[in-house]
Amino acid sequence: MASNTxxxxxxxxxxxxxxxxxLGLLPKFDLPFLAGVPVTAQTLGVMLAGVVLGARNGAxxxxxxxxxxxxxxxxxxxxxxxxxxxxxxxxxxxxxxxPGAWLAGFAMSRFPVGSVPLRAxxxxxxxxxxxxxxxxxxxxxxxxxxxLPAAALVAVVFVPGDVIKAIIVAVLVSALPVxxxxxxx
Amino acid sequence: MIAGYLxxxxxxxxxxxxxxxxxxxxxATVLLVQQDWRIFxxxxxxxxxxxAALGRQxxxxxxxxxxxxxxxxxxxxxxxxxxGHAAAAASAARLLLMIMLADLxxxxxxxxxxxxxxxxxxxxxxxxxxxxxxxxLAVALVIRFVPLLFDLWRRRQEAWRxxxxxxxxxxxxxLFLLDTLQMSGHVAEALExxxxxxxxxxxxxxxxxxx
Numbered sequence: 001m002a003s004n005t006x007x008x009x010x011x012x013x014x015x016x017x018x019x020x021x022x023l024g025l026l027p028k029f030d031l032p033f034l035a036g037v038p039v040t041a042q043t044l045g046v047m048l049a050g051v052v053l054g055a056r057n058g059a060x061x062x063x064x065x066x067x068x069x070x071x072x073x074x075x076x077x078x079x080x081x082x083x084x085x086x087x088x089x090x091x092x093x094x095x096x097x098x099p100g101a102w103l104a105g106f107a108m109s110r111f112p113v114g115s116v117p118l119r120a121x122x123x124x125x126x127x128x129x130x131x132x133x134x135x136x137x138x139x140x141x142x143x144x145x146x147x148l149p150a151a152a153l154v155a156v157v158f159v160p161g162d163v164i165k166a167i168i169v170a171v172l173v174s175a176l177p178v179x180x181x182x183x184x185x
Numbered sequence: 186m187i188a189g190y191l192x193x194x195x196x197x198x199x200x201x202x203x204x205x206x207x208x209x210x211x212x213a214t215v216l217l218v219q220q221d222w223r224i225f226x227x228x229x230x231x232x233x234x235x236x237a238a239l240g241r242q243x244x245x246x247x248x249x250x251x252x253x254x255x256x257x258x259x260x261x262x263x264x265x266x267x268x269g270h271a272a273a274a275a276s277a278a279r280l281l282l283m284i285m286l287a288d289l290x291x292x293x294x295x296x297x298x299x300x301x302x303x304x305x306x307x308x309x310x311x312x313x314x315x316x317x318x319x320x321x322l323a324v325a326l327v328i329r330f331v332p333l334l335f336d337l338w339r340r341r342q343e344a345w346r347x348x349x350x351x352x353x354x355x356x357x358x359x360l361f362l363l364d365t366l367q368m369s370g371h372v373a374e375a376l377e378x379x380x381x382x383x384x385x386x387x388x389x390x391x392x393x394x395x396x
Contacts (some may be wrong), residue, residue, distance in 0.1 A: 010375040071299045072291040082291030087283035144260040145276035161303030
């Protein structure tokens with residue numbers, strides 16, 4: 001079957017890049033799980049990319065999306081895009097998506113302890129929160145001239161939303177056929 | 186920040202993409218080490234003049250920057266609290282200035298020119314099995330996939346709404362994800378049937394054999 005070849009991996013990578021974009025562009029009230037929460041669903045896509053595609057392909061999918069955003073396509077939540085994002089306060093969080101997807105995929109495949117949903121949840125927390133914030137907070141502190149604790153204070157508002165997203169990843173992944181989980185192989 | 190290509194072309198469109206990018210990163214590096222808020226305010230004034238020189242349409246884009254206001258205000262307050270008004274003004278003005286400068290490049294450079302300017306930078310990645318010439322195909326696929334995914338989602342949603350007035354459950358997202366993965370299989374088969382990706386795939390296979 002084609003989806004097991006290199007072409008299959010390549011297409012899935014492109015598809016997940018598009019999925020992250022689509023998650024950010026869908027009107028919020030359309031999403032059954034994020035109504036009223038002041039966050040975008042895009043990090044959900046980043047966690048999914050790592051957990052489903054694995055470390056390497058997940059990170060490549062996210063890199064591809066970020067590259068297209070840098071080229072000027074308005075594919076981030078709220079129709080944002082272009083080089084301005086990278087100089088803005090959230091630039092580090094955006095670049096943090098790359099190690100985030102990688103770490104989520106790595107954790108998913110290398111620590112096969114416990115049930116699939118539990119592993120997906122832990123991997124999403126490690127990649128989608130720890131790795132992303134590890135890059136995002138220092139960047140915010142740097143470009144905004146804030147101290148690290150002050151920058152962390154700004155970022156902490158988004159943690160509850162990200163934890164909800166990790167739970168959603170766990171629920172979604174538990175319902176996927178095992179054959180679709182590359183990181184779990 | 187709010188991207189979008191500016192049409193009709195202006196004088197800034199005629200400057201090569203790579204030169205614009207080099208200038209942007211040069212100016213950004215210099216601005217990062219400045220501390221005096223007056224430099225940034227002067228810079229902002231200059232950039233606004235450049236926007237004005239590009240025409241009314243470009244000036245109208247500046248209004249889109251107001252979505253940044255809450256965040257800039259928060260940064261200003263935090264900075265003011267820890268380091269005083271001068272530092273707070275410098276931080277907020279620097280951020281705004283850098284975003285406006287980067288937007289200038291995005292507004293005046295067609296995507297293809299940007300792609301051509303950046304693709305050679307990926308050559309060093311070839312040793313990790315990432316082919317620079319595959320990037321253009323990947324970009325085209327992603328841009329095509331986004332509306333397709335919207336369509337898949339809308340179909341699932343309409344099917345749900347036709348049957349009940351209750352809010353869509355998470356199950357719907359799961360089905361959407363399965364649709365998505367299924368579609369990737371079909372697209373891969375279509376690409377292989379047309380041998381669009383053939384050379385790239387053969388390259389990958391030989392590289393794997395070499396290892």
